[in-house]
Amino acid sequence: MKIKAILAAGALAMAGQAAADDHAPRALTAHEQRVYDIYRDIIAFRTAAGHGQMDDMVAYLTGRLAAAGFAEEDLLVTDFDSDGDPTQGLVVRYRGDGSAGAKPIVMLAHMDVVDALPEDWERDPFTLVEDEGYFFGRGTQDNKYGVANLTGTFIRLKEEGWLPNRDLYLVFSGDEETGMVSTRAQARWVADNVDPAYVLNSDAGGIGLADDFAPLAQQVQLAEKTYVTFDVTATNPGGHSSRPRSDNAIYDLAGALTRIEQLRFPVRESELTRSYFGALGQSIPGELGAAMRTFAANPADDEAIALISANPGYVGTLRTTCVATMLDAGHAENALPQSASAAVNCRVFPGEGVETVKAALETAVDNEAITVTQREEATESPMSAFPDEVRAALAKSLATRFGEAIPMIPTMSSGGTDGMHYRALGYDTVAIGAGASRPQDIYAHGLNERMRVEAFYAGLDHWNIVLKELAGG
CATH class of the missing domain: 3.30.70.360 (Alpha-Beta Plaits)
Incomplete structure (x- = not known):
């Protein structure tokens, strides 16, 4: 893997990147405005394979970070050839004073997206549009919200003059949706050069909402298929x-x-999936919730299996x-x-x-x-532990956000993320994304991908709270 330091102080040129802003007027804090601006601008980069815009997005992000005071040597751009398609990754170091005597913490997100054909969408997928209480655009959920939120949080903390007691790293990959060449190489680089205490992933987990948008639980991804x-x-x-x-x-x-x-x-079960269905079934109403609770108690119950299998959102957790x-x-x-x-x-x-x-x-x-x-070699990864200090930091973020504690449910994802490569190298990798959505609002990889506007802004203190709890308030 080729690593080069880059200082893109002049790379904030956003000509052609400022998307049409049709969101209703609302009073935003400086941090909310900053993250919104980043979100809007990076949605406009068509960072799907074959479009050659990843380097533009990386230059944009490094420019924003450099302008906030991150030194040249702490902005590392990684160059890769991903199945014949050049791509880049980005590693950002937030230097701590070392007073904690603890290993660094790594945060993950991916900058690439599954491609979207503008002619198929109701709105231009590469222009952030606010409509009907949602932000629409490719990557609004998967995973440019994670990129914008983490980048904005690092800038916020730097501008506050905050000095963590241990090093923190952002590691953004460029081909998570395709060959994962950058992901595998970055994971190996992290193991060789950072050796973190654990890894936190923004690309999974997240908060499940009921039909009326009430919070049900924070899912905490500890394993993936x-x-x-x-x-x-x-x-x-x-x-x-x-x-x-x-x-x-x-x-x-x-x-x-x-x-x-x-x-x-065949149906498979583990302690993780049984506890997941047992906990989630407490908040899911009707037959589906009852089936989840039944499965947790008796994974051989055919009627429960049939009811859960009929729901695309949960069948992947069964088999x-x-x-x-x-x-x-x-x-x-x-x-x-x-x-x-x-x-x-x-x-x-x-x-x-x-x-x-x-x-x-x-x-x-x-x-x-x-x-x-x-096609390609598969990465099989083990289940991660849920470190106590991460559990406590996440609980504080959730209590601050909702005014009360909500359940934290360990889960296994049916989809694949960057996290698998870190788990395969022996690092506990815990996905605690800040997003919140109802099952019927999840359009990742599909037409008209969206994120609820209220959930977008409500999650912007998430990483600030978590990082200050883990690296010194």
């Missing part, structure tokens, strides 16, 4: 389309995908899942296909094993002419 993609490929000699054959690569692939659609992996996500087939409209391939993305329950999942796909396909090939 293994992310792996397989290419399921059918091949054929092909031929002229006027002479159809009984075997056809597209039809063969379609049959294989239908069998994969019907594949159900390994595999789903087709991309197709590539044929080479000409007047020719029989010589190949047809589908990407099948799997989220593997810890302990199941990637090889076991591959074998299950091959068994389901049941066609020797179709190959199942793993």
Whole structure:
């Protein structure tokens, strides 16, 4: 990994980046205005793979941090080639005085996004728009809120003259949504050069809200499923389309995908998932909440499993899942296909094993002419501990925000984050994102991604409180 220090004092040029601001007037504190401005500006960078705007966003962020007083040697830009697509990462050091005699703390976020096609959205995905009580735009949830909130908090603390009693680091990756080349390399660099006490992740966790927006619980991600993609490929000699054959690569692939659609992996449970459903079931009303409580007491209850499985938000906590996500087939409209391939993305329950999942796909396909090939090496990671001092700091942030304590529920994420690579290196990695949303408002990776305006501003003291509790108030 190539590391270079960069001082982008003049990189605050925002020409073309200031998005249209149609949010209703409200009195903002200096910190709220700063984070809003950062959020608006970084949403405007199309930091999806292939668009070449990551370096612009990194220059923008380093410029803001440099202007706030962070020294050149404490702004490290990391250069990578992520599957043929150049990208960058950013590491920011907030120097402490060392008086705590404690190891540093690392905070994670990712700067890249899943691409969004403007013609498919109701609003331009790369212009932050406030409408109907929400901020709309690609990355509003995943994960530019984390980037803006952490960056704004570091600037706020620096301007206050705050001196932590241990070093703090921001580590922003540039390809979490694709090859995770920068993530793996940054994790190794952190292990070799920082060796933190633990890692805090802004890209998971977060506060679950009820239908009326009342807070239910803070989810604390301590584990995540293994992310792996397989290419399921059918091949054929092909031929002229006027002479159809009984075997056809597209039809063969379609049959294989239908069998994969019907594949159900066995239900898995752990102490973490049982405690998660037991706690969450106390606040979820109706049949779903009752099913969660039943599962926590008896993970073999078929009726509870069926009710939970019917909800896309929770089925991933029960079992390994595999789903087709991309197709590539044929080479000409007047020719029989010589190949047809589908990407099948799997989220593997810890302990199941990637090889076991591959074998299950091959068994389901049941066609020797179709190959199942793993794309990239998968990172299988263990469960993390929840350090007592992090638990106490998070509790204070939540009590300050809501005026009372709310439950903190350890969870396992179905999606993958940067955190897996730090766990794999032996570091407890705890995701305590500041976002808050109802299940029906989660549009990450989808059309019209959004964040509730009230939740955006309510979470802006989160990291300030947590860091002062952990590194000296």
